[in-house]
Amino acid sequence: MKDRIFKIISKYNGDSSRLMDILHDIQDTEGYIAGDIMGLLADLLSLSAAQVEETVSFYHFYSDKPRAKVNIYLNDSVTANMFGRAEVLKAFEDACGISEGEVSEDGQLGLFSTSCIGMNDQEPAALINDKVFTRLTPYRVSQIIADLKSGKSLDEITVESCGDGKNALPEVNATVYNNIRRKGALLNNDYPFYSVVRDMLPNISSEEIIDIVSESNIRGRGGAGFPTGLKWKFGSKARGERRFIICNADEGEPGTFKDRVLLTEYPEMVFEGMAVAGYAVGADLGLLYLRYEYKYLLNYLNGILDNMRKNNYLGTNVAGIEDFNFDIRIQLGAGAYICGEESALIESLEGKRGEPRDKPPFPVEKGYLNLPTIVNNVETLATVVKIVKNGADWFNKLGNKDSVGTKVLSISGDCRFPGIYEVEWGMTISEVLAMCGATEVQAIQVGGPSGALIGKKDFGRELSYSDLPTGGSMIVFNNSRNLLREVVLNFTNFFIEESCGSCSTCRNMPYVLREKLLKILNGRGVKQDVEDILQWAKVLNVSRCGLGQTAANPIVSSIRNFRHLYDALVQKEVDYDSGFDLESSVLESCKVVGRQPIFHHH
Amino acid sequence: MEKKIIATTSLAGCFGCHMSILDIDERILDLIELVEFNKSPVDDIKTFTKPVDIGIVEGGCCNSENVEVLRSFRKNCKILISLGECAIMGGLPALRNGIPIEECLREAYLEGPTVGLNTTKILPNDDELPMLLDKVYPCHEVVKVDYYLPGCPPRADLIWDALVALITGNELALPYEVVKFD
Ligand SMILES: Cc1cc2nc3c(=O)[nH]c(=O)nc-3n(C[C@H](O)[C@H](O)[C@H](O)COP(=O)(O)O)c2cc1C
Ligand code: SF4
Numbered sequence: 001m002k003d004r005i006f007k008i009i010s011k012y013n014g015d016s017s018r019l020m021d022i023l024h025d026i027q028d029t030e031g032y033i034a035g036d037i038m039g040l041l042a043d044l045l046s047l048s049a050a051q052v053e054e055t056v057s058f059y060h061f062y063s064d065k066p067r068a069k070v071n072i073y074l075n076d077s078v079t080a081n082m083f084g085r086a087e088v089l090k091a092f093e094d095a096c097g098i099s100e101g102e103v104s105e106d107g108q109l110g111l112f113s114t115s116c117i118g119m120n121d122q123e124p125a126a127l128i129n130d131k132v133f134t135r136l137t138p139y140r141v142s143q144i145i146a147d148l149k150s151g152k153s154l155d156e157i158t159v160e161s162c163g164d165g166k167n168a169l170p171e172v173n174a175t176v177y178n179n180i181r182r183k184g185a186l187l188n189n190d191y192p193f194y195s196v197v198r199d200m201l202p203n204i205s206s207e208e209i210i211d212i213v214s215e216s217n218i219r220g221r222g223g224a225g226f227p228t229g230l231k232w233k234f235g236s237k238a239r240g241e242r243r244f245i246i247c248n249a250d251e252g253e254p255g256t257f258k259d260r261v262l263l264t265e266y267p268e269m270v271f272e273g274m275a276v277a278g279y280a281v282g283a284d285l286g287l288l289y290l291r292y293e294y295k296y297l298l299n300y301l302n303g304i305l306d307n308m309r310k311n312n313y314l315g316t317n318v319a320g321i322e323d324f325n326f327d328i329r330i331q332l333g334a335g336a337y338i339c340g341e342e343s344a345l346i347e348s349l350e351g352k353r354g355e356p357r358d359k360p361p362f363p364v365e366k367g368y369l370n371l372p373t374i375v376n377n378v379e380t381l382a383t384v385v386k387i388v389k390n391g392a393d394w395f396n397k398l399g400n401k402d403s404v405g406t407k408v409l410s411i412s413g414d415c416r417f418p419g420i421y422e423v424e425w426g427m428t429i430s431e432v433l434a435m436c437g438a439t440e441v442q443a444i445q446v447g448g449p450s451g452a453l454i455g456k457k458d459f460g461r462e463l464s465y466s467d468l469p470t471g472g473s474m475i476v477f478n479n480s481r482n483l484l485r486e487v488v489l490n491f492t493n494f495f496i497e498e499s500c501g502s503c504s505t506c507r508n509m510p511y512v513l514r515e516k517l518l519k520i521l522n523g524r525g526v527k528q529d530v531e532d533i534l535q536w537a538k539v540l541n542v543s544r545c546g547l548g549q550t551a552a553n554p555i556v557s558s559i560r561n562f563r564h565l566y567d568a569l570v571q572k573e574v575d576y577d578s579g580f581d582l583e584s585s586v587l588e589s590c591k592v593v594g595r596q597p598i599f600h601h602h
Numbered sequence: 603m604e605k606k607i608i609a610t611t612s613l614a615g616c617f618g619c620h621m622s623i624l625d626i627d628e629r630i631l632d633l634i635e636l637v638e639f640n641k642s643p644v645d646d647i648k649t650f651t652k653p654v655d656i657g658i659v660e661g662g663c664c665n666s667e668n669v670e671v672l673r674s675f676r677k678n679c680k681i682l683i684s685l686g687e688c689a690i691m692g693g694l695p696a697l698r699n700g701i702p703i704e705e706c707l708r709e710a711y712l713e714g715p716t717v718g719l720n721t722t723k724i725l726p727n728d729d730e731l732p733m734l735l736d737k738v739y740p741c742h743e744v745v746k747v748d749y750y751l752p753g754c755p756p757r758a759d760l761i762w763d764a765l766v767a768l769i770t771g772n773e774l775a776l777p778y779e780v781v782k783f784d
Contacts, residue, residue: 578746579743580739585737586733587736589707589733597733599666
């Protein structure tokens with residue numbers, strides 16, 4: 001075992017900032033990351049044992065205990081549950097002979113739950129080892145497990161149900177569907193790949209590129225909406241002996257899956273965007289942070305990078321431009337939503353826990369390895385390529401005054417045609433609903449759990465940075481859904497699960513609010529509980545990052561927009577109820593000591 | 603002025619908060635001029651004999667008896683005060699929250715280093731004993747609590763000032779030194 005570890009470490013030159021890769025490799029060869037291996041790693045990488053352990057324990061897909069040979073991670077997102085997760089789980093449990101969270105006795109099969117894996121338009125979905133299986137039904141589950149037991153490999157099983165577009169390429173071979181329903185300025189296939197790098201960069205200065213991007217008024221597509229040109233300008237001016245470009249492909253916001261489709265169908269443009277950014281700010285290395293759930297794309301993407309190197313679109317003197325040296329490396333995440341937050345992402349890239357940093361300084365000044373770093377979303381970088389190609393004016397004509405250009409939406413939930421829609425900013429929610437074939441709509445979640453749950457009275461509002469901003473996630477709920485139990489509770493659980501735990505507000509308040517919500521759902525709530533939620537949620541504003549700051553949004557926006565649902569549940573005759581139940585709270589201890597509960601009712 | 607009636611009790615606490623009540627020292631003589639104690643360890647009255655104005659509770663609830671006593675305090679007292687960390691947050695006893703009850707009992711009665719005398723190896727299960735709750739609850743998660751006096755234990759001066767404020771109906775002065783966290 002030691003020899004294998006030595007080999008892995010020397011593959012990464014003993015560089016402790018590559019701990020994520022080292023751990024992935026160890027998990028692949030050893031099956032899990034045992035305590036003695038962590039000790040060995042600490043010695044060899046000059047880290048403390050605690051530093052290794054805290055990284056291992058932070059990420060969902062690293063394990064310090066043996067997992068099974070085949071591990072099934074069944075997605076627990078809201079749409080998975082809407083479209084039959086319970087039955088699929090039962091089918092897995094029956095077929096594998098184990099319950100959720102367990103490993104079978106022979107160590108062959110393990111069954112776990114996981115947060116949204118970016119397949120919201122084809123749920124229920126599961127990761128089986130690193131392969132994605134979508135549109136699961138109990139029938140399909142029994143087939144998959146039977147095939148596995150009969151000795152078929154996961155690759156062989158996937159071939160039978162391969163997805164569309166490039167998902168069917170042998171190097172991807174995934175049961176994943178692009179579901180591109182509407183193309184616009186970004187997605188229409190009118191762009192000859194690499195033409196900006198090849199034909200334009202040699203004839204244009206880096207300042208001019210930044211000017212074009214600034215004049216285009218494009219703002220970040222990852223959610224926060226920071227003006228991209230300004231970010232690049234800051235990055236190019238910041239002091240440091242090196243600079244970096246990071247492409248954020250963590251795509252963890254439940255309901256978002258557009259970056260997956262961009263990386264499947266247009267990776268050339270994403271990488272080209274990174275090179276353009278590198279040229280503009282003077283960076284020599286680009287890092288694509290790819291969420292672990294998209295590992296099935298890794299070989300394919302590396303193939304594209306190789307091809308770019310061959311054609312000198314990456315490497316030294318890129319496209320013949322003297323002293324423009326730029327290469328790209330893909331860093332695989334390990335399952336943590338918080339790593340989408342740019343400073344947490346950078347910590348993770350450095351091999352640490354994905355805990356957001358205090359800001360300022362912002363990454364443009366002190367980012368990766370404390371050097372100036374540009375972090376942009378996948379869609380932002382791909383779009384920039386077309387902006388440079390077609391000019392700022394071209395882009396300014398798209399969208400509305402406040403938000404120019406187009407937005408790629410990920411639409412899922414109760415609609416006839418879930419999938420990817422590229423629309424111009426300014427579209428109203430009513431139009432969105434009509435476009436995706438949604439009827440009997442009760443509510444739509446705009447911008448994922450950290451966004452807002454809105455109802456009919458707001459369907460006239462527009463998608464834009466100033467009215468209804470969105471990173472792209474739109475989840476539709478029809479009248480049959482129990483919004484509080486199925487949606488709000490699920491989203492709140494998500495934030496509790498994914499908090500990095502640094503801030504006491506984010507670690508505790510969502511939990512406290514969930515207790516309140518459960519109390520209300522269980523018929524023990526009173527009016528004051530609803531008021532308490534609105535008051536108490538405010539403390540989350542002092543949290544360090546956006547996760548904590550928005551963790552109460554599901555509950556708070558549902559109170560604001562669906563107050564009647566709460567009013568119908570709270571008790572009318574009582575103004576105080578602690579929710580405490582003596583009978584149920586003594587059950588466990590009585591069972592353990594072997595006695596019958598006795599109550600003296602006064 | 604008619605004397606206010608006071609009751610006190612210690613639930614899952616260590617009696618430290620009660621010691622802090624006694625720490626008001628000779629002011630206890632002034633207090634006796636202002637109040638009359640009813641059910642309380644201070645005078646050893648075991649049951650409520652009349653309606654009470656102010657109930658003071660030390661400790662949270664770790665078993666069914668704590669819950670019953672707390673509920674009787676709520677029923678008999680106009681105003682209920684959670685006194686100290688354990689009543690307000692669960693305190694030290696709440697360290698067991700998050701550890702399965704079976705593990706706690708095994709450690710306490712079967713496997714811990716001090717259980718040598720439990721030769722019969724039984725977990726206490728007599729019907730006379732209170733039943734353990736699944737976790738230790740702060741008082742306000744069981745009944746409505748009107749006021750909270752924090753501290754571990756709360757300082758005698760704070761207790762004194764709070765009582766005087768409640769009894770006289772004057773506002774309690776809360777200077778920075780009193781509400782600061784550390
Ligand atoms: C909790 C949290 C999760 C985030 N997840 C992502 C993500 O998955 N992808 C992304 O591009 N940006 C994400 N962001 C926003 C990033 O911090 C950052 O603003 C963005 O990557 C910048 O790129 P842009 O300006 O091109 O949008 C997240 C932010 C927070 C607070
Ligand atoms: S707000 Fe939450 S996720 Fe963000 S840094 Fe604080 S604890 Fe971590």
